[in-house]
Amino acid sequence: ELPKRVQLKEVGPRDGLQNEKGFIPTEEKIKLIDRLSETGLDYIEVTSFVHPKWIPQLADAVKVLKSIKRNPNVTYAALVPNMKGLERALECNVDEVSIFMSASEGHNQANINKSINETFPILKEVVEGALAAGKNVRGYVSTVITCPYDGYTEPTQVVRIAEKLFEMGVTEISLGDTIGVGVPTQVDTLLIEMLRHFKSEQLAMHFHDTRGTALANVMTSLMHGITKFDSSIGGLGGCPYAKGASGNVATEDLLYMLQEMGIETGVQLERVTEVALSMENVLGKKLSSKQVMIARGE
Numbered sequence: 001e002l003p004k005r006v007q008l009k010e011v012g013p014r015d016g017l018q019n020e021k022g023f024i025p026t027e028e029k030i031k032l033i034d035r036l037s038e039t040g041l042d043y044i045e046v047t048s049f050v051h052p053k054w055i056p057q058l059a060d061a062v063k064v065l066k067s068i069k070r071n072p073n074v075t076y077a078a079l080v081p082n083m084k085g086l087e088r089a090l091e092c093n094v095d096e097v098s099i100f101m102s103a104s105e106g107h108n109q110a111n112i113n114k115s116i117n118e119t120f121p122i123l124k125e126v127v128e129g130a131l132a133a134g135k136n137v138r139g140y141v142s143t144v145i146t147c148p149y150d151g152y153t154e155p156t157q158v159v160r161i162a163e164k165l166f167e168m169g170v171t172e173i174s175l176g177d178t179i180g181v182g183v184p185t186q187v188d189t190l191l192i193e194m195l196r197h198f199k200s201e202q203l204a205m206h207f208h209d210t211r212g213t214a215l216a217n218v219m220t221s222l223m224h225g226i227t228k229f230d231s232s233i234g235g236l237g238g239c240p241y242a243k244g245a246s247g248n249v250a251t252e253d254l255l256y257m258l259q260e261m262g263i264e265t266g267v268q269l270e271r272v273t274e275v276a277l278s279m280e281n282v283l284g285k286k287l288s289s290k291q292v293m294i295a296r297g298e
């Protein structure tokens, strides 16, 4: 039996905008987040407090988080890689902290300049600091299906990393198919292994749609009882430190599918599609989600 209700975690302002070539003006980022806050979404990842040299697109993280209108029904989260990032995030009173690392050495090294074993103590400190400040912590594990540098990822390796992060005190882990290569049979294999160790409520899925398999992968996850999915307005997204990564599953396309299956989200499809459409002007390009194409009359 499929879940009756699903929570969407909007990552467009972070995963989406980190992967744009140009710098999106701070005012536009604030407007985007404020508009997303009025769609019924109750979770928005707004930016990241990583090194501005590594992700110049989000160098305005402090300004963005300090300037948005906080809707009390929305949790505003941000990525944090280390203590320096945590200081900046707490200074602007982020609601929730997201730590991140990869299941594979190659991507972990390329993305955060550390081996997997070097990463654990750094993240442990961040989790302890965030919890001490009263913040909930979410953990991302990237490259859970395949790594662009190391190839196929064994599900047992994903379990190993997730166990470490849960031990630190994260409440939920988002499993990332970072480069969007996964297919339903692989997601099935991964979730069978994960659900031997963890409850479905402890997991979220984060699918990139590089090869058009994201919605099929969502469906497979729903069949395993997963009720939390990351998605990005307009299907924006990608990791600059993962060769070949492109957009996340589009929030509006995911919403359409869930809505037509009778699964509640509390999010208004029309409003989300309007916000996505408005981003075409800001970004100076056409977006490729199906709902946006339909709204354009194509």
Ligand code: HMG
Pocket (backbone or CB within 6 Å): 015, 018, 048, 049, 050, 051, 052, 054, 055, 079, 081, 082, 084, 085, 086, 100, 111, 112, 113, 140, 141, 142, 143, 175, 176, 177, 178, 179, 206, 208, 238, 239, 240, 241
């Ligand atoms: P590093 O150079 O190894 O850092 O970078 P370091 O600790 O050696 O410090 C070097 C200098 O940077 C120091 O300054 C620090 O203060 C400064 P100095 O003393 O030399 O003057 N510094 C910072 N400044 C501001 N904010 C900070 C910060 N940290 C250090 N937070 C680091 C290591 C992790 C910082 C770097 O590699 C980095 O920022 N990487 C982030 C890459 C990234 O954001 N990738 C995209 C997000 S992950 C993703 O997209 C995947 C996901 O969507 C899930 C999926 O799809 O799978 C989440």
Ligand code: MG
Pocket (backbone or CB within 6 Å): 015, 176, 178, 206, 208, 237, 238, 239
């Ligand atoms: Mg991502």
